[in-house]
């Protein structure tokens with residue numbers, strides 16, 4: 001059996017969460033990440049029949065029966081993951097149609113997965129139904145996106161268009177746009193259901209006055225999605241109070257879409 005600390009999924013998870021902390025997106029215990037793993041890659045590092053303990057999830061997710069996830073722990077600080085991965089991360093297998101998680105590694109101080117596990121697992125199920133390659137769900141609290149939800153209309157089309165207009169590359173990176181939920185109580189199945197519903201049509205979902213969710217095929221792609229939207233929100237906050245003299249027009253956004261071979265969210269740009 002190989003040392004799990006040498007597994008690419010482990011080193012990438014540690015690098016990414018550390019980087020998220022260094023970007024200021026994950027103060028204290030803010031944020032959570034889950035990464036879908038193949039049984040075969042887990043079995044290279046762990047005896048998959050050795051269950052440490054069983055953790056009830058409080059929801060059903062039959063689509064995820066038997067699936068393996070590396071996930072951040074509730075109350076754990078991203079700042080500390082690199083120093084004590086076995087305490088701050090856990091590797092679980094969903095069982096009982098998603099109602100229970102079998103802990104195979106980690107949460108060594110008796111901890112459990114993030115309080116946002118419902119939003120993560122329901123979002124995985126939603127994204128997998130759209131893209132079987134989806135492996136990552138990432139949540140964090142980037143300051144500019146969060147600030148934007150206090151001063152910008154929360155309509156998804158308007159929010160997306162504003163971000164697309166802030167940096168030329170935005171429409172290329174997230175042509176599917178950004179969906180926006182109103183403020184809701186976090187850590188509940190209800191916000192999980194609402195987030196997963198929004199994840200069907202976009203890989204970014206803003207939680208107003210709270211943060212953002214991203215989903216993607218790997219940690220780099222998902223990090224990059226959030227990074228790009230956050231940069232656009234930063235530009236917006238720099239200019240929102242100033243007279244606007246120039247912008248990226250819809251015709252220019254169409255040029256980008258054609259040149260980079262992406263399909264902008266239906267109905268979000270004026271017809272060509």
Ligand code: 13P
Nearest residue numbers: 029031032074075114115
């Ligand atoms: P956890 O510590 O339970 O992951 O919660 C952090 C968070 O960001 C809640 O939305």
Ligand code: ZN
Nearest residue numbers: 030031140211
């Ligand atoms: Zn949060």
